[in-house]
Amino acid sequence: MLDFQSILNTISKVAKEQSDKGSVANYIPELSNIDPNKFGIALLDKNGSLYQAGDSNESFSVQSITKVLLLSMVFSMIGDDLWNRVGVEPSGDPFNHLSLLEMENGIPRNPLINAGAIVVSDILISKLENPKLEFLEYVQRITGDKSIDYDLKVATSEKKTGFRNYAAAYLIKSFGNLQNQVEDVLDFYFLSCSLRMSCEQLVKVFYIFMNRGNCLNNNNYLALSQVKRINAIMLTCGFYDEAGEFAFEVGLPGKSGVGGGIVALLPNKFCVATWSPGLNEKGNSKLGMLALEQLTTETGLSIF
Amino acid sequence: MLDFQSILNTISKVAKEQSDKGSVANYIPELSNIDPNKFGIALLDKNGSLYQAGDSNESFSVQSITKVLLLSMVFSMIGDDLWNRVGVEPSGDPFNHLSLLEMENGIPRNPLINAGAIVVSDILISKLENPKLEFLEYVQRITGDKSIDYDLKVATSEKKTGFRNYAAAYLIKSFGNLQNQVEDVLDFYFLSCSLRMSCEQLVKVFYIFMNRGNCLNNNNYLALSQVKRINAIMLTCGFYDEAGEFAFEVGLPGKSGVGGGIVALLPNKFCVATWSPGLNEKGNSKLGMLALEQLTTETGLSIF
């Protein structure tokens, strides 16, 4: 029997001792003020037992992790029609993100890159009456935690500086794959990325993907086949240009965000979240990557 | 001695008889209503003698031809500092225009592609107090014709549908190569492209590039070395992906626009403008290209 608490304690201790913690993202000005020494980790097993270490209760900006939740909401609403608007292949290429969009006629590679999440946002805006409120309630509902909220300052900060996202959105629109105004889509998209959660909250929200579509409160919000597919997309596309590396080193479906969070899961076993604001050169949390490698090495658990 | 009038008459007759006149541009809705049977040609020689045939006095939307005038104005104002913001190499690639921008860190290949003209517009906005008025006056001044004006309907139409230009502008801004707001830059850029001129007016405005920087009214607005460089850029970059083809078939510096206009010149000899709204698959006026080929074949005149 694995002693998760002891493993998390060790991982947290090792992480806090690392001298090279990566670099805090500075392209969203509001994110650049965070203390780079923070490190938290939380693990929730299938039975609902929760293990934590370090700054696991401190909330941070989940950023791109929200893309999995946007995907989950839209997939549960429109099903496989989604795949007419966005693909399921890894983007692979560290360069040329806009060029790939150009060559592929405005169909983003997958829903976990910015362009794909922008298309998902566009669909949600078209389908929901009050998208900002309804998406927040969806996240609160599957987590069972009404205290989760947006961070307007971060959303505003990104809106003022996210020129590349504007470029992607306008390019998609030029191909007819965006139905709403770019301003409206990005307004919702930036807000959704500004969600603040702690590691503890993150493992609770991702419990649904680990537990075959059933939340902690036992409600079923997602079909099993949809859960499997979301997990497959996380594995192949969840870590920017480092998706292969993460599958190779860690071997779990997961998603990272430039706020320094990473969440990953072993289907039917556990989900785990880490937070450390310093990023590696590919934009993933440096200590978070190391922590998850250590976790799967020490436990011998991975999907492979 | 060449009988230009007789040559233009023949060219105009041949053009009017062509059955395949290409396709009128429809990506700017306001431009798509034009009669595809129009054909005009005008030639102005160094002595100021003007020759015309067909619909040479009818004005049309000059569109990209304006990029040469934007370049001319900014070059005369800031000189070679311009080349810190934009290059002088042909873009070559029919695909991936945004991708080239990505790979080259937001420095557009040359001032005659959209991205380059957008950067030129940005500089003019920063330098001029009333850029819309001052640019119009500049064009009127070098032409000696105060009747030249913008077409607000066309500008508005492009503003509503020019998503790809928004994408390019935001991408440039993400690299720090745009100092003003995207909306302001494109507002000016779209307006500048909406200039209406006839073939007769076009040869008068391009006289300055044929005549070593001196206008028809003998005022000098451009240094000879700058004229030569603008002509070199027109030759290598003036016809989208067909620049090599135009140099090969026609052998003159020139510039085309999706409104169906083409203007070209033989330094120290003449400038010539054609107008026929139908475009070939590369976006250049189909009959205009044929007319200019015929002109250089019949006269034996080219820079080569």
Add this chain to the structure above:
Amino acid sequence: MLDFQSILNTISKVAKEQSDKGSVANYIPELSNIDPNKFGIALLDKNGSLYQAGDSNESFSVQSITKVLLLSMVFSMIGDDLWNRVGVEPSGDPFNHLSLLEMENGIPRNPLINAGAIVVSDILISKLENPKLEFLEYVQRITGDKSIDYDLKVATSEKKTGFRNYAAAYLIKSFGNLQNQVEDVLDFYFLSCSLRMSCEQLVKVFYIFMNRGNCLNNNNYLALSQVKRINAIMLTCGFYDEAGEFAFEVGLPGKSGVGGGIVALLPNKFCVATWSPGLNEKGNSKLGMLALEQLTTETGLSIF
């Protein structure tokens, strides 16, 4: 308890009834003569129980499936030094395979694309005394089947027509990432791809990847950590531009070949091989993809 035999029977029956069987690969002339109506499937569970249906004992050209075996052999020999010569990221891009090599300085994206397998072949040639014989013996040894052999006619056929592989190899060599002569490397590479195996033999050879590095005969030829990493690479990179699609639809690590074979596995549970010569437009066996989707749907088994 799953009745694998009955499931395979159903899958085989459904496959044989499909009217659209895809198109047999014709770029290797010798492969184009195969009967497109062939369909075989074999499944080997962890306990060594073997289930088969259709043409599961008929051997065919495994082609790219051999890349996993080349990778396995080289990885067991030189360990993580391999990753100095080849990456672990999906290639993503359907176009521009040579261009990716150019941009990434001759380091192929991963060992399961042609460029990567060519580099792996180069390493084996440098390390082995008699690479052709030793690789064959390696495959025979982990399968426990000495009847497995190369198909010289197919190898020769590919050698005469595989110009794009020559292009890739020379490009890699121009970056200094190929130590042997291109002719020698491709001679070995084409021969290794010409291995003939039946579905039954394929599941026996891939048993090692399903069973934590231990072969059917219980010998251990690969460290567990290496097995996991090979499985991760198969999942993210095993199906050309359809890797994401296969992870999404099937949810198993696997590898396809243009001979129409596919082999996939669920760690610690089973491995499965299908064969149907007709390919879909991405180059993967059309009926094989459908059969594996059906298998994971009906059994509910996947890594996700």
Add this chain to the structure above:
Amino acid sequence: MLDFQSILNTISKVAKEQSDKGSVANYIPELSNIDPNKFGIALLDKNGSLYQAGDSNESFSVQSITKVLLLSMVFSMIGDDLWNRVGVEPSGDPFNHLSLLEMENGIPRNPLINAGAIVVSDILISKLENPKLEFLEYVQRITGDKSIDYDLKVATSEKKTGFRNYAAAYLIKSFGNLQNQVEDVLDFYFLSCSLRMSCEQLVKVFYIFMNRGNCLNNNNYLALSQVKRINAIMLTCGFYDEAGEFAFEVGLPGKSGVGGGIVALLPNKFCVATWSPGLNEKGNSKLGMLALEQLTTETGLSIF
């Protein structure tokens, strides 16, 4: 009246005094031994008057300059059929030369990049009985100089190291745009590039392109329309990624080679050749570029 001799003397003096002479090409080992302090210039006017300064009589490897001569020979033999096999557009892109070939289905952008000259070589091999001899005789004939010869050591050196050219040739062959064996085509191509000439010889061979198709000995070997087109291609494509820059700074059709030679011409006026082995970062002779800028600045002569 221009005093060419005095201008050349000044240019040569200035060049010899430059401290930064660029870097001698080292990718062809045999070329790397050349004295970087060499500088020669020769100018031949339409009347046949020859002016020289510096090391203008010393022969060097003309390398890519030979592409113009291959083009000239094949164009005079098969006319416009050539354009079914190769384009006339600048390649523009400093990266991705093989990628452009991929995207454009094996049709090289123009005959003055390596890929294009390889296709031209393929045509000559198919058309000529003894291509190596006949091409040499063609060059000797239009120059009126039987002493011009290949440098077998340089050709052999390039053959051993020109992996990227092999890659390009195989890629072209994979698209069906190469009819002969890659080895045979490159054998001829590398030999043709190894031609040795002095600046004096180069201006004599390029006299034909300056003088409307007529050689120094008055024989006509090329139609005027073909000369104009070759000049147009030189202007738009003659300087790798610096074609626009050369048109912009110098304003003459021309061609450079990595041996440090540059030849350029003003139609009906003169042709000029420079030699200085040090290259700039774009692969063009550093001092040669400066010398030609100085020449057109001081004489005021350019096609623009």
